[in-house]
Structure formats: structure tokens, C-alpha cells
Amino acid sequence: MTRALLPAIVTAFAAGTTALTRRLAPILLESSVDIPPTNLLSLYIAGGRFVSFALVYGLLLGVAYRIGRTRDDPRGDGTVVLATGVVATVAYLVVTAGTLLWLDPQQGAITAVRMVGSSVGVGVQLAVVAFAGLALGRRRGSSAPASA
Numbered sequence: 229m230t231r232a233l234l235p236a237i238v239t240a241f242a243a244g245t246t247a248l249t250r251r252l253a254p255i256l257l258e259s260s261v262d263i264p265p266t267n268l269l270s271l272y273i274a275g276g277r278f279v280s281f282a283l284v285y286g287l288l289l290g291v292a293y294r295i296g297r298t299r300d301d302p303r304g305d306g307t308v309v310l311a312t313g314v315v316a317t318v319a320y321l322v323v324t325a326g327t328l329l330w331l332d333p334q335q336g337a338i339t340a341v342r343m344v345g346s347s348v349g350v351g352v353q354l355a356v357v358a359f360a361g362l363a364l365g366r367r368r369g370s371s372a373p374a375s376a
Contacts, residue, residue: 231295231298231299232304232307232308234291235288235291235292235295235308235311235361236312236315237315238287238288238291239312239319239354240316240319241319242280242283242284242287242288242354243316243317243320243323243350243351243354244319244320244323245279245280246280246283246284246320246350247319247320247323247324247327247350248276248323249273249276249277249279250280251324251327252272252273253269253273254331255331256269256272258330284353284354284357285357288312288354288358288361289357289360290361292312292357292360292365293361293362293364293368294365295308295361295362296361296362296363296364296365296368297365297366298365305359305362305363305366308358309359312354312355312358313351313352313354313355313358314351316350317348317350318347318351320346320347320350321343324343324347325343328343
């Protein structure tokens with residue numbers, strides 16, 4: 229496995245977590261567990277969004293930054309970013325579709341269009357984060373002093 233696949237792997241996990249955290253309230257309301265009080269429900273949602281934020285901007289940006297610092301050839305960066313965006317889109321779409329089908333199997337066409345649109349949006353967002361990490365890593369890696 230090459231290190232260039234790491235952003236795509238991290239992205240799949242981050243996109244799946246993002247899809248679940250965006251639907252955390254309906255998941256909790258539709259499950260068979262007791263409904264938590266509204267202040268706890270708000271706390272769960274905020275905590276889930278923080279975990280999603282940390283995965284995307286902490287883990288994904290960090291992995292892309294590290295790869296940007298260690299790679300010598302910048303020609304493959306476009307492929308890494310494209311793979312990251314496609315993997316994010318597919319992972320988000322699969323997790324969202326599974327969640328929505330579990331919550332209510334009678335979803336309409338508008339829900340499907342909205343689901344595809346949000347999946348593309350998340351894919352683009354995570355691809356931009358990966359691109360930023362690669363570019364920042366390349367810039368920081370190239371500005372190191374020549375002699376130490």
C-alpha cells in the first residue's frame with residue numbers, strides 16, 4: 229500500500245462519520261432506546277459534530293500535510309485529491325442511503341436528489357481539505373533550510 233492512499237482511507241472514515249453525525253438526532257429519535265432530554269440530545273449532536281470536525285480537519289489535513297512534506301514529485305497530487313473526493317462522495321452516499329433507508333424506507337425522489345447533492349458537496353469539501361494539506365506540506369517541505 230502506498231502512502232498516497234492514506235488520504236482516501238482517512239476520507240472514507242471521515243465521510244462516514246460526517247454522514248452519521250448529520251443524522252444523529254433522527255437516529256436517536258427513531259431508535260428503540262429512551263429519548264434523551266433535549267439538553268442531552270443537543271450535547272450529543274454538538275459532540276458528534278466536533279468529532280466530525282476533528283476527523284476532517286485534524287486527521288485528514290494532517291495526513292495530507294505529512295504526505296505533501298514527504299513526496300518529492302508533485303505530479304501525483306491531482307490524482308490523490310481526485311481519489312479523495314470520489315471516495316468521500318461514495319462513502320457519504322452509502323452511509324447516508326443506509327441511514328435514510330433504515331429510518332424510513334419510503335424515501336421520495338427529492339430525498340434522493342438531496343442525498344446525492346450533499347454527497348457531492350462533502351466529496352468536494354474533503355477533496356479541498358486534502359488539496360490544502362498537500363499544498364501546505366509541499367510548501368513547508370520546500371522551505372526547509374538547505375544546510376543544517
